[in-house]
Amino acid sequence: MPPTSSQNTDASALVALHNISKAYPGVLANDAVNLVLEAGSIHALLGENGAGKSTLVKILYGLLAPDTGTIHWQGQQVSITEPNVARQLGIAMVFQHFSLFDSLNVLENIALGMGVKADDTLARRIVEVSERYGLPLDPQRSVYTLSVGARQRIEIVRCLLQDPKLLIMDEPTSVLTPQEVGDLFETLNVLAEDGMAILYISHKLEEIRTLCSAATILRGGRVVAAADPRQESVASLAALMMGDELPPSSMRKPHKGTARVFEVAELNVLAPDANTVGLRDINLHVSAGEILGIAGVAGNGQDELLQALAGERISDEAVHIKLDGRPLGKLDAGARRRRGLCCVPEERLGHAAVPSLSLTENVFLTGHHRRDLRTFGLISYGRSKRFAQDVIDQFNVQCQGPEALASSLSGGNLQKFIVGREIMQAPRVLVISQPTWGVDAGAAAAIHKAIVELAAQGSAVLLISQDLDELMQATDRIGALCAGRLSDFYLTRDVTVQQVGLLMGGEALAGAHDGVVA
Amino acid sequence: MIALQKRARPSQLMGYLAPVIALGITILAGLVLFAALSVPVGAAFHAFFIEPISSLYGLAELGVKAAPLIIIAVALSIGFRAQVWNIGAEGQLILGGIAGSVVALAFYEVEAWYVLPAMMIAGVLGGMSWAAIPALLKTRFGVNEILTSLMLTYVAVLLLSYLVSGPMRDPDGFNFPESRLFHDAATLPKILSGTRLHIGALVALALVVAGWVLLSRTLLGFALRVNGAAPKAGSHAGFNQSRLVWVALLLGGGAAGLAGLLEVAGPIGQLLPTISPGYGFTAIIVAFLGRLHPVGVLFAGLVMALSYLGGESAQITLNLPLAVTGVFQGMLLFFLLATDVLINYSIVWRARRVA
Structure with a gap:
């Protein structure tokens, strides 16, 4: 496999993207990206959320036009102006979200997607293709009776019926069970052996290592590396994906507090559906003044953990979650807040704040439990507005004042506002998830400072990131x-980024490490 | 060519203007319809919109029709804000009417002050009980409340017709499917002599104020609004979604039940096989026409009440079928939903794009 920086005229290349750039207002989503795909290989496109994977793929599939750059298809320069052009060239794509009609059967869904008649010929072809590639499908089954894995097989078969030369799969395993993932991988290997090129988009490192023969790694819109994932470890891939320059180790002085403020013991949460992760045997504790970090690649249960701790999901047993020794696992989110447990979820609009309400109403949203924002049971807009103004002033939130709608703020400013809203309630414990995701450097620094200061005042902080x-x-x-599942916890100053990468891949650190904390 | 362009932010002005525009288009379309039926347009307009409210009696009738619409629509709009779609208010109204009538007939011989309040409480509870069924099904089993509340309406209609032709039939009524006429102690006091305007109109006004306070100033109203706008934010803030579904449905059911009681104890004065010309359904239009805001609902209720009176008046003076009322109401909702696009989009003229 030639490195991605090779000439785009490479004779063996099926498709070569050269110097692709695409800017959105304020962000350069793709910055001079090169990508060469060869027939018969499964090529991984790896990167964190926001690294520019989707933008690149949308350009290749004709959904977006690049600002600059060229695409060569089998040596010929092409301009893919719309998905139809892509399909005519032989590019097919399986999207993360399926477009199927539940009430129709498999045959009808495939016919609709291809614009052909749902007749016996098509049914025979479906059976033929599905048998050849190990994608069991009954053309007459109604879609609503099928599992998520079977629905994905419909999408794949629909693509395969068009004889594509390149198959793009956008995070295909995010909705599958481990068993279904195994079946999918077998199918993809057979397709690759038949000479098809497969572009496989994912941020799951382990599966890329087992499946793909080449990988292009994007970070911040740029290609930062091309690697053979079979030769890499999970830790080295993680380091490539997240940046290999070693960050300065913990700047924090060891905290002095010893009292365990917040304890979680044997917390289990069942996954209600195939799209969410269940939590198994979560055990952790945070002392006064301490900041405990939880790393992990997206989709490994971070949301579920935050919801379980916040009280959006009630635990089976009250003792699973304790604050200052008092069990609160059975309490709802409001009651937990009154006890001093405040949370900042990852999703700013729609979870932490209501987009269509003003900042005044949004401080009332979580603030009324701990601050006196009501008079005779009625909402005091005056006091809520003053609280909102305090948050705006203290955290330097750029906005049109307390009456501005939450949706009118930029991501960084809204995040400062939300973090400020919680910190100014003086929580005993703050659980905060992805506080600086998609936030500019200035806002990120302000948020970090606020978190560190909160801990310095004796609060316990749990940082999920x-x-x-x-x-x-x-x-x-x-x-x-x-x-x-949670790994063991280690003193941050005793571990390296590579070691944390191993923990993120679910591996234990070899041998007894000095920094092991029971 | 005409194109829709997404606005940077929803237009507040259009939020208020859209119902007015919709009303204007409805009137225009109605007049075109009359012209197509070769009905003199001027006379039709006069019969529909002017004549019904050109006398004191007419204005009082407007209040009689508007009261149940407003009572129900205020409560429905609170539920709709929370994205709880109770569209079975008609059935809940009927159950309220039945429950109130049971009390009226049980106290048939009693001339006491407490009969009417007892009937009102029974009416509210009757409506609530009917709304509790969709609430239970939704919170326990995740059943869509739109279907259950709507279907229960037909059950209520049949229950009413069974009761008036069986157990609750007037023993001296020559087998007509009607209950006994209620005694004076069980009928609503009038507030304007010589008309049918009863204290239901005052109840409606009080509920507009109460609904306004509930939605804008109480924690419950705030929780309902948040639940509708961003359910995840609601659960993050500690609002119990099942409880809010119960509250939204019981409020709607209770208000509809009260409206039903006010009908049987007011203008009707007994239990009949039909006690409502579709107030429960029309109130849905009223709620949306009033922008799901209690004060908006007050005006919208008066407009829709006029469509009932106009339909009757057009039937009398122009021999038009009573279905005209339904046509007008349907068109109004249709145009309202269409003009709502203007809140988020503006209309622009754009040169035809070269493909």
Whole structure:
């Protein structure tokens, strides 16, 4: 496999993207990206959320036009102006979200997608293709009776019926069970042996190592590396994906507090559906003044953990979650807040804040439990507005004042506002997820400072993040969440980024490490 | 060519203007319809919109029709804000009417002050009980409340017709499917002599104020609004979604039940096989026409009440079928939903794009 920086006129290349750039207002989503795909290989496109994977793929599939750059298809320069052009060339794509009609059967869905008649000929072809590639499908089954894995097989068969030369799969395993993942991989290997090129988009390192023969790694819109994933370890891939420059290790002085403020013991959460991760045997504790970090690649249970701790999901047993020794696992989110447990979820609009409400109403949203924002039971807009103004002033939120709608703020400013709203309630414990995701450097620094100051005042902080730099700098102890399980925790100053990468891949650190904390 | 362009932010002005525009288009379309039926347009307009409210009696009738619409629509709009789609208010209204009538007939011989309040409470509870069924099904089993509340309406209609032709039939009524006429103690006091305007109109006004306070100033109203706008944010803030579904449905059911009681104890004065000309359904239009805001609902209720009176008046003076009322109401909702696009989009003229 030639490195991606090779000439795009490479004779053996099926498709070569050269110097592709695409800018959105404020972000350069793709910055001079080169990518060469060869027939018969499964090529991984790897990167964190926001690295520019989707933008690149949308350009290749004709959904977006690049600002600059060229695409060569079998040596010929082409301009893929719309998905139809891509399909005529022989590019097919299986999207993360399926477009199927539940009430129709498999045959009708495939016919609709291809614009052909749902007749016996098509049914025979479906059976033929599905048998050849190990994609069991009954053309007459109604879609609503099928599992998520079977629905994905419909999408794949629909693509294969068009005899593509390149198959793009966008995070195909995010919705599959481990068994279904295994079946999918077998199918993909057969397709590759038949000479098809497969572009496989994912941020799951382990599966890329087992499946792909080449990988292009994107970070911040740029190609940062091309690697053979079979030769790499999970830790080295993680380092490539997240940045290999070593961040300065924890700047924090060891905290002095010893009292365990917040304890979670044997917390289990069942996954209600195939799209979410269940939590298994979560055990952790945070002391006064301590910042505990939880690393992990997205989709490994971070959301579920935050919801379980916040009280959006109630635990089976009250003792699973304790604050200052008092069990609160059975309490709802409001009651937990009144006890001093405040949370900042990852999703700013729609989870932490209501987009269509003003900042005044949004401080009332979580603030009324701990601050006196009501008079005779009625909402006091005056006091809520003053609280909102305090948050705006203290955290330097750029906005049109307390009456501005939450949706009118930029990501960084809204995040400062939300973090400020929680910190100014003086929580005993703050659980905060992805506080600086998609936030500019200035806002990120302000948020980090606020978190560190909160801990210095004696609060316990639990920081859940995918940003290793952030975790290495701000936390006292660190562990990782992988497939709903927590690793052991280590003193942050005793571990390296590579070691945390191993924890994120679900591997234990070899041997007894000096920094092991029971 | 005409194109729709997404606005940077929803237009507040259009939020208020859209119902007015919709009303204007409805009137225009109605007049075109009359012209197509070769009905004199001027006379039709006069019969529909002017004549019904050109006398004191007419204005009082407007209040009589508007009261149940407003009572129901205020409560429905609170539920709709929370994205709880109770569209079975008609059935809940009927159950309220039945429950109130049971009390009226049980106290048939009693001339006491407490009969009417007892009937009102029974009416509210009757409506709530009917709305509790979709609430239970939704919170326990995740059943869509749109279907259950709507289907229960037909059950309520049949229950009413069974009761008036069986157990609750007037023993001296020559087998007509009607209950006894209620005694004076069980009928609503009038607030304007010589008309049918009863205290239901005052109840409606009080509920507009109460609904306004509930939605804008109480934690419950805030929780309902948040639940509708961003359910995840609601659960993050500690609002119990099942409880909010119960509250939304019981409020709607209770208000509809009260409206049903006010009908049987007011203008009707007994239990009949039909106690509502579709107030429960029309109130849905009223709620949306009033922008799901209690004060908006007040005006929207008066407009829709006029469509009932106009339909009757057009039937009398122009021999038009009573279905005209339904046509007008349907067109209004249709145009309202269409003009709502203007809140998020503006209309622009754009040169035809070269493909």
